[in-house]
Amino acid sequence: MIDTITKQPTAGLIGQLAQPSAAYKRSARFAVAGLLGFVLGYFTLAAFFLWNAWRLGHTALHAADAGGLWLLVGCNVFFGLFMLKSLFFVRQAMPAGLTEVTAKEAPRLFAFLHELADAAGAPRAHRVFLSNRVNAAVFYDISLLNLLLPSRKNLEIGLPLVNALPLGELRAVLAHEFGHFAQRSMAVGRWVYVAQQVAGHLVAQRDKFDSLLDWMARIDVRLRIFAWVLQLVVWSIRSLVEMAFRVVLLMQSALSREMELQADLVAVALTGSDALVHALHRLHAADDAWQRALQFAHNEAAQGCAVADVYAVQSLITRRMAAILDDDAYGRVPPVPAEAPARHRVFREQLGHPPRMWQSHPLNHEREENAKRHYIAAAIDGASAWSLFEQAAVLRARMSAALVGHPQPPLAPVPLPDTLQKVARLYRREQFNRRYCGIYFGRDIARHAACAADLRQPVPADAAYGATLYPATLRDDVRQLRALREEREQLQALVVGRTTARDGRVRLRGEHCARRELPAALARTTRELEEVEERLRAHDLRCRGWHQAMARQLGGGWQEYLDGLLAVLHYAEHAAADVADAHGAALNVVAVETAARRIDSDAILRVVTSANGLHRVLELVYRTASQLALDARLCRRLGAEEGCRELLGEFLLPPAQPDNLGSWLPAVGHWVEHTLNRLSALRSAALEQLLVAEALVARHARRGTVPQPAPAPTTVPAGYATLPPGAERPRRDKLDLWTRFLRADGWLPGGARLLVAASIVAVTLFAGLEQGTSTAPQGKRTDTLNAAGSVVLVK
Template identity: 25%
Template structure:
């Protein structure tokens, strides 16, 4: 790694001196022309060369001395006087990991822990003091032992001499990346200069070619450096894990990484809802109580037990329910090991330690106050407090989540068969009655058996893996090796594997098509038991769903095209300014195509009514505007963002309306028909059982009455009448 960095700096100096020499030659040449050749043409040419040389030097300096130091705006510094137990805990951990105490400690509303410092060229020559950032969402989801494990892993990156060298390499890698890929101010300046007339645009174009040539050479070498850094970083993570697990124990190490995954998912959901509710004038008083409530709700949905602190106990059986991709691009994500790789190392270490199962909040003083302050800070940065908002209780929010989940949930009888997939088109012979023998041989339990669901999920998993293998074969993924079913392959072998897997996927696709046809025909024949009208109604509902699906596919494809062009526009650097305007033209074209689809949504009887009133009004305003995304020769990013929001919202609400229609107009109808036609369901069986018992009891009572009258020597005709009764 050090060797690659030395080569980079050598090339860097050579390229820099070449560019400076070229710029100086332009300036000197212009001055010489003006000084020794006194005519109007040489003066104009000399001035042009001098201006060009000056621009090259100016933009070169702006390019090299890039000030891109991102700051987390949600950081809040805490002090030892306010949280003495936390600082004592960190002091002990600092002593165990043999690092210096952090210069400052911050809290943020995230599920993370991070040691950070300024990544500048000066920090390469003089080590910068480290700061600690603690995510309150992390504290909210771990016990004390797990919290110790996470902090110890961060501290371990700076604890040993070899790890300190790794941090130096990290700093250098970050500086190089910022200069080559995140130089946004330089990119925006070049775009503005290129649009200010023909002469400044010409000079900006020449300057861009020079600096772009520098970037090309440096980026080629940086790819090699970054590849080595990723391998080094992976080993650094394992070294940090080794030290951390020796301090916290294997059990805490495994549970911490598992709980962080679930906690991050729930926190992301909170942040998404936070902005959505803020637009409706509603706010959380404590976003972290909502996060804990979502963790509990998610655990209940997945039958996960909770411990005494109401934290989820994530066992191996829970993770076995997920189908992992058979294709793994280990090299692509080599900078950080996977959870499975980390857990394997933890188990191999087998460090036994007495766990501290108390909540990590016990280390903080007045945790609820801190949570509310952090929540308020979120809203202050998201939307300044102007009053006029309502606080939403955690229980109320979770109840709305529960109702929404039930609203979009398919009946349990389908066993997730129709979740996240489209209904398949059916030939006309599907809607034909069964023979009696065929009907008796098919049951709903067999059609939606759990093994059928697992096979269907494997089909979709393999279908996606075929696309991944084809992307590797076409070079869309820059990787030399990949893993398939745990075995390592070269990228050149991806095409053969893709072809073999595609044949298997094609067979499974035919099986799934036959399974879908079997299911639809089964429900159609069940509906026939209610009469031809019910069967025709079921058939009409299915066709209506297919019509909506076809339009939704058109809408989704159009939105994907728009988002693709937006991402291309944002990824164009200063070296490719000429590509900006064709991309804007393509985005304008796709915007008009989207507006034509909006016209169908707003005016067609079959598609109208799927948008909320708020989105409907936004769409009406959007339709009155022109698809213009350039302002003062610069892309209008506000208009582009509005287009992105409108397209995404329309697509989401239309797809949600399709799910609701499938659920309530077709799925529920099928289940109802099924329940009505199953012979002797539990409720009906119970009725018959009670009726039989009543008849038996009545017969016994009457028989007892006859016997009593006989024994009482009543007249025979009276006994005869009683028997008849």
């Protein structure tokens, strides 16, 4: 049921809306109990080992033959120190990339924050930091000392978020953060953070303790057995700690979800029901545009040029992407209807969701339902959020410069208008022209064809036919393609179990679909998607065929020129797909072979074999790329006058070997990233030049004029590798039972590992206690006679 509160939001509404719910209180109790249980169990086990070592040592001092006891003392000290060592690796919780701002530097911002904190009934921020993330967050100064003493909360404000939101929506986001400031249960998160570092270091880190056991196992056969026993106990301790902390994380995740919903209600009470929802809606576009702006800034830095204001680039990209995607909702919020605004929804529920137990935040549609359960109508201030900073231009320039650090030599300054013109040219390319209805965005053009000749079909050389190539109905097919892709992806996740549906039923296209019906629904969606893709491919064939026919009629080498561009487009798409697939296959082998955290010689050989398969693919790409002969216009568009030899560079990576895998695997990742970036640039330039050339041919065909002769066409070497869809290298998506047991992957393997580990630790503890008792000093036995002649036992 939805209640509508017509009065303006005020701080007084916090008491009405933002009181902790029963679920919140229950989650808080469970989280605290689970965390205390984990800490108590952890320190009890560590203390037991050290206490047992002291007890056995005391016993050994009075024993006649204490060699075995001293060995047990050493083992217990080893286990106790093994558990306590992780306490010394707790790090500060200060996120990287923060720049502190003070009230003296930004008085208007601090006045705004203080007013908001006071209205929320929350403590003011101890310190305020700015960052280059699309984020706003609360964090503590965390150390072991802060677990016992109160720690004040700091506030992070991401400037890309400031850039993307109007002032009213930013106020809602910050009101949400001050809702966290007022939550005493935030302390649980502080303790969980420290516990997570301790448990994570114990479970994942391999240090001198493990090296000592490995060294002992190599010295002698007798020591090897002893070392194996110690390693088995260490594995059991690690397994117990990991499984116990998983339970703590589950409880903390449940509490975190309730805390987010309660903090949302604080924002609703102060800013209304719509502002926070609108801000959440803008986050996707803000993050997407920011990542593109970052990539542009780093590319410019690689060329020695500085970007004066990356936030201006982000804003421009947001506007251009909305036009390219033909999506009015990209970076913008649909207007709230005048009638029944409380029933207006911005987010829709997805078909499936990740398992709820591991989610630390509610889903967006759940947050919207929570915010509008008691609807509060309020106007949203549309002023720029940069108005909170007195010297916004100076701040934007300083934080933009911080993105690339301090390169040597220093980057050359570039006027902002010149930078924005360059960005506009990048996003005003021919392939983004609205007349193409988005058919060339986010879609392979040549990947499905075995050779470039299969990318066109004969079409009559009729000049009037060209006007019908890109009808308005094509836009509907492109939208349907994106919708079906998204639907198929969600259904695939449901079928394989990566996501789950609420109540076991999925609402698909307005109808409820049971889980047993999902495979059939997936097959139907896949079939519909293939039909749309086939229609679009047929459209591509007609477009290429008509332009080929008109180019043949015009003469001047234009048909050969279009053929060359189509060939290099085919090469670039297949080469990139082959490299990405080989890299993915190699990573899959590495992931499978290292899943158990230990790797033997046979597994190393399998990793090396897969890695060298990737090496051969890269070697072939670089060899064939050096044989490409690109035409002059394509070279200029690429910015590589010498063609692909200059574009890719020389391939210098040696083959993988067992002794260089540690450095080879990170290195090949950089080579793959570089190669894919360059092939993507080649593919984009080839597509752009193809469309420009086709537009030129179409224009002359309509006017009945003859163009200048075409440049010498691009030539592509024969024999390059192709990878059509469906021919990808096989992947292993399931682990064997032994590896699943070692990783506790699933309820049954996890339960089995817990049982085995707990049994080994229990036997170890019991054996230690029994050994100390059974070998307690007995003293000397003397038989003598008393005065009555009876035998007396003297100890």
